[in-house]
Amino acid sequence: MKLFVYDHCPFCVRARIPFGLKDIPLDLGFQLNDDEETPIRMIGAKMLPILQDDGKYMGESLDIVHYLDALDGLPVFGGAPDPALVEWLEKWNDVINDLVIPRTPDPVYPEFATPEAIAYFTRKKTATFGDFDGLKARTPELIASLELGLEALVPLLPDAEGASINDILLFPVLRSLSVMDGIRYPAAVDAYRHRMAERSGVPLVSALRASC
Template identity: 40%
Template structure:
């Protein structure tokens, strides 16, 4: 099987997580952000992740990939429903997190923006939503203040759960992995330990070394 991804993409992280947890081999292929033709040929539009299954068919949508791989063998990790608390948390933090990480992603050595053309494609795309990224970068302090109460809620939620993986982790960890690129953000011991544990179990690296 082949998994087409962007390294920075939290939705792609979801798909990568299930392969790591299940210990199922997959070839990860990182596309350039400027590559429109490849995903369009596969599924009719530019969107990742995309899984090329063993039969050659293509499966998009991160959680569809998670559920497909989860059903291949035991143990299962993605059954049930996302908790109401985590669903509300995700909705509350998503916009703030995007504003924090988007201007930082383009400053890294992610392979999807490794060429001038790919970096230009990324900047053009995100500018439609966020405008000038240098201006957005200057909002870091305000955005961190917005994020703080939600990180406190997550800290409490994690403290009251066991270490078994479930569907909630596919919502929580990709967000935290993205946030690990924000140099000015300090994580609580509880949250940091969670991040390290999931990264080790899934084989998906954190971004502390690239933090800006």
């Protein structure tokens, strides 16, 4: 099996988690962000993740998660997520995007190895989220707001030693936030994100930078 991903993409991280938590061998393929031809050829759309298995291609992150989860006959990512956690993710989605998106086109991620890939992402996301410099100018207020949200997340945290659909939804968001410094994480949230990074095999961005 081969999984085609963007390293920055939280939906791609979702699809990577079962490989780590269930010890499934993984062949990981990073795609340049401006490469439209490859994913369109595979699934008819410019979107990742894409799982290649036995000559067939599968898109949609949660479909991939459930496919991988069923391989050993012992599924752990089924069932409904915690409604309170879903509510938290919805509430803080805009703040997190405003912090993360303008910092995402960074060569620390393999998909931004070329100026053309960076320009492609910047053009597309600026049209949706607004000027990156304007978003970065709001950093202090956005961080102050998010840190209140992270405190509220503490009682909702999944068990970092377990495996559930809640991890599939939450860890990719926290991993995305690791692209930036300056956020004060509650101890429990910090412990969760580091432990899940270790168990899933998806390193935080701070670890990526340290390895460069």
